[in-house]
Each structure stands twice: as structure tokens, then as C-alpha cells.
Amino acid sequence: MSTAARRAFFDRTHTDDLITFLGTSPSPYHAVASAAQRLEKAGFRQVAETDAWDGSVGGRYLIRGGALIAWYVPEGAGPETPFRIVGTHTDSPNLRVKPVPDTGSAGWRQVAVEIYGGVPLNTWLDRDLGLSGRLALKNGSARLVQLDEPLLRVPQLAIHLDRQVNDGMKLDRQRHLTPIWGLGPVDEGSLIAYVAERAGLAAEDVAGWDLMTHDVQPASYLGRDRELLAGPRLDNLLSVHAATAALAAVAVAAAEGEAVLPYIPVLAAFDHEETGSESDTGAQSPLLGNVLDRTVHARGGSPEDRARALAGTVCLSSDMGHAVHPNYSERHEPGHHPLPNDGPILKVNVNNRYATDGVGRAVFAAACEKAGVPWQTFVSNNAMPCGTTIGPITAARLGIKTVDCGIAALSMHSARELCGAEDPYLLASAIKAFLEG
Numbered sequence: 001m002s003t004a005a006r007r008a009f010f011d012r013t014h015t016d017d018l019i020t021f022l023g024t025s026p027s028p029y030h031a032v033a034s035a036a037q038r039l040e041k042a043g044f045r046q047v048a049e050t051d052a053w054d055g056s057v058g059g060r061y062l063i064r065g066g067a068l069i070a071w072y073v074p075e076g077a078g079p080e081t082p083f084r085i086v087g088t089h090t091d092s093p094n095l096r097v098k099p100v101p102d103t104g105s106a107g108w109r110q111v112a113v114e115i116y117g118g119v120p121l122n123t124w125l126d127r128d129l130g131l132s133g134r135l136a137l138k139n140g141s142a143r144l145v146q147l148d149e150p151l152l153r154v155p156q157l158a159i160h161l162d163r164q165v166n167d168g169m170k171l172d173r174q175r176h177l178t179p180i181w182g183l184g185p186v187d188e189g190s191l192i193a194y195v196a197e198r199a200g201l202a203a204e205d206v207a208g209w210d211l212m213t214h215d216v217q218p219a220s221y222l223g224r225d226r227e228l229l230a231g232p233r234l235d236n237l238l239s240v241h242a243a244t245a246a247l248a249a250v251a252v253a254a255a256e257g258e259a260v261l262p263y264i265p266v267l268a269a270f271d272h273e274e275t276g277s278e279s280d281t282g283a284q285s286p287l288l289g290n291v292l293d294r295t296v297h298a299r300g301g302s303p304e305d306r307a308r309a310l311a312g313t314v315c316l317s318s319d320m321g322h323a324v325h326p327n328y329s330e331r332h333e334p335g336h337h338p339l340p341n342d343g344p345i346l347k348v349n350v351n352n353r354y355a356t357d358g359v360g361r362a363v364f365a366a367a368c369e370k371a372g373v374p375w376q377t378f379v380s381n382n383a384m385p386c387g388t389t390i391g392p393i394t395a396a397r398l399g400i401k402t403v404d405c406g407i408a409a410l411s412m413h414s415a416r417e418l419c420g421a422e423d424p425y426l427l428a429s430a431i432k433a434f435l436e437g
Contacts (some may be wrong), residue, residue, distance in 0.1 A: 014425040026132035026214040028066025028090035042248035055299035067281035074261035079301025082312030088239040089273035093117030097211040100229040109182040109189040117274030123414040136208035152179035234417040235320035242428035265435035283390035289427035317391030338408035340420025343374035347404040357389035359422035360403035367434035
């Protein structure tokens with residue numbers, strides 16, 4: 001696709017909305033709340049896991065902590081109707097508040113944090129950080145909190161005190177990543193009391209917390225032609241946003257009689273992918289499998305119907321991938337150089353770090369062709385270890401055909417990442433075509 005044709009195809013309103021989504025989603029809990037709001041506008045309704053479900057036509061979603069599963073039952077769907085699943089994750093590497101958060105040294109008030117996921121530590125230095133997440137209350141409820149003002153900072157050591165810093169920085173994860181947030185005695189600066197007050201709560205009402213830092217600088221367009229997007233948590237909220245937009249569009253078209261769906265479209269946005277997916281809200285949990293089972297049962301299905309449905313099911317695991325870095329091109333596979341704004345990438349690894357095979361490639365190519373978007377292929381350099389996704393986990397757990405895709409980006413896992421401004425819309429278009437079958 002030529003540059004002129006690509007720009008004519010590009011819908012900037014999608015990326016504008018992604019920037020808004022990133023700003024309202026500093027934690028996994030906020031991400032699922034933001035996605036749920038978009039689904040509700042498309043006619044979806046929330047269901048509780050403890051309630052009985054019915055198999056009537058329409059959209060449903062459930063939230064469990066930082067995970068969201070949503071699906072749309074089209075007209076005429078039987079108990080053996082296969083699913084088309086888009087898998088994503090809501091969590092991103094960051095610094096998370098410890099159970100005893102108040103600490104300090106040399107007259108500074110500080111916050112004790114634990115490193116979550118694979119963090120390039122230096123990217124969190126000298127950034128203005130806010131706090132977000134949830135407070136667990138003694139009455140059993142939870143309250144989301146989002147403090148977007150500059151509240152904490154991890155200060156870098158001045159070059160005058162480390163003359164060799166440019167020859168190789170080495171940060172101690174325990175000693176050097178503790179943010180400051182004020183001056184004075186530690187026992188006079190309770191972090192939880194401050195956060196509770198900002199949330200309109202009394203400190204004694206708070207029984208626990210899941211709080212994390214986030215860069216308060218908003219996502220923005222970058223470059224002479226505003227053709228790039230720089231922002232936090234692109235891995236993997238970009239995919240969550242694209243999949244949510246695609247599912248909502250497919251559901252609205254089906255509800256209005258503008259589309260006939262041969263599959264049941266599903267969005268599975270898991271938490272804890274960055275730490276191995278081993279939780280009750282991660283891809284290794286039975287959460288998605290239970291939802292699929294219950295939807296089959298709600299439509300009068302049997303175990304035989306479930307087996308038939310899964311046999312025809314395909315999952316598209318959407319996560320960020322690596323664009324070729326112009327300053328480190330030797331680190332990339334020479335024959336595969338994905339670039340921003342050249343469309344979504346198909347991620348391949350023959351050792352099953354990604355779940356794509358030849359049949360999956362055909363499914364992905366067909367979706368991109370139907371959507372009219374270009375696509376690329378990513379393969380790791382043989383001398384470099386390959387990352388992984390929820391794709392292989394989903395394939396192994398449910399026994400379903402799974403394909404790994406994403407978009408090409410730089411600075412993955414950094415506090416601030418970079419991708420093409422057009423690619424979010426191209427990815428959402430491909431996902432929509434995939435869900436439509």
C-alpha cells in the first residue's frame with residue numbers, strides 16, 4: 001500500500017480515542033472499567049459469575065479484578081456454534097506499592113515499591129509519577145483510585161557523583177528504585193492515609209491495596225507529520241482498545257441486522273501476563289474456559305456440543321511486537337524488519353513461544369485481506385531469546401487454534417513506548433474482520 005493510499009485509509013479518530021483510553025487506564029482495573037464503558041454504549045450488559053446465565057441474543061461482559069471477558073451471542077447461534085476469540089492483556093510493567101509502603105532515608109519521605117514485570121529500570125528515573133489502582137475496604141468492596149498529579153519521583157544520581165554513568169549504568173533493584181514523595185519524618189507521611197483521603201475514605205476503612213505508579217505525561221503524537229504515537233502502556237492496552245472497538249462494532253452491526261455472524265465473537269482481556277499469567281485472572285486460569293462452557297450450557301448445550309464448538313474455534317492473541325530499531329538493527333532478524341505504519345504483524349516462532357502455524361497464518365492473512373490492510377511478519381534473530389504471549393497458553397489450555405499478532409513498536413516495556421499512529425486503526429480493522437469471520 002502506498003503512503004498516500006495508506007494515509008487516505010487511516011482514521012485518526014481511532015488513535016485519538018486510544019490516547020483518551022490510555023489516559024483513563026493507568027491500572028488494569030481502570031482498563032477493564034474503561035473497556036466496559038465502551039461495551040455498554042454498544043449494548044452490552046454486565047453479568048455476575050454467581051448468577052445464572054441465559055443464552056439469549058446480545059452482548060455480555062464480566063469483570064474479575066483486572067480481567068474482562070466479553071462476548072456477543074448472534075441471532076441463530078446454537079450450542080455448537082464456534083467462537084472467534086481475541087486475547088489480550090491489561091497489565092504493564094511498572095513499580096507497585098509494597099504492603100508496608102512508608103519508608104525513607106536522610107530526611108526524605110519515600111515509598112517502598114516492588115518491581116512488576118520486565119522493567120527497563122532506567123526508563124523510570126526522573127519521571128513524574130502518579131498513583132493508581134484500587135483500595136480494598138473492610139466492608140468487602142473496592143474503590144478505584146487515580147491520582148494523576150506528580151506525586152512521586154525516582155531521582156537519578158547526578159553525573160558529578162557517578163562519572164562512569166555513561167560507560168554503563170547498573171541500578172540496584174532494592175536500593176535505587178525507591179521513589180521520593182516529600183521531606184520529613186517517615187511516620188508523619190502515611191501514603192495510604194493520603195490516598196484514602198483523596199478517594200474520600202477514612203484510612204481505617206482500608207483493609208488492603210493494589211497500587212502502582214504511572215507516568216503522568218499523557219500519550220501524544222510525535223514527529224514532523226505526527227505519524228508516530230508515544231505513550232505509556234501501549235503494551236498491551238493498545239490491543240485491548242483495538243479489540244474492544246472491534247467487538248463493539250461487530251455487535252452493533254449484528255444487532256442492527258447489517259451483519260450475519262457465523263461465530264460467537266469473544267474478547268478475553270487477561271491480567272498478569274507480564275508475570276507469567278499464573279493467577280485467577282491470568283490466561284493460565286480457568287476463567288475463559290469456564291465462560292465458554294457456561295455460554296454453551298446457557299444455549300442448551302452438552303459436553304459434546306462444547307467439544308464441537310471448540311474444534312471450530314480460533315483465537316487471535318494480540319500483543320505488541322518489535323519494530324526494527326534503527327540504532328540496533330543487528331539485533332533483529334535480517335530478513336524480517338517490521339516497520340511502524342506498515343500494518344499489523346504476524347508473530348512466528350517454531351519453538352511455540354508464539355502459537356502461529358501455517359494454518360493460523362492463512363486465517364490472519366484472510367482477515368487482513370478482508371479488511372484491506374497490509375500486514376508484516378516478525379521472527380526473532382536466532383541469537384536472541386524470544387519473548388512469549390498468552391497465545392501458547394491459550395492454545396494449550398483450551399486446545400484451540402491460536403494465532404499471535406500485534407503491531408510493531410520500539411521501547412517495549414519502557415515507561416513510555418513508541419509505535420506508528422496509523423497501526424492502532426489498522427489492527428482494529430483486522431481484528432474486526434477476524435471476528436466477523
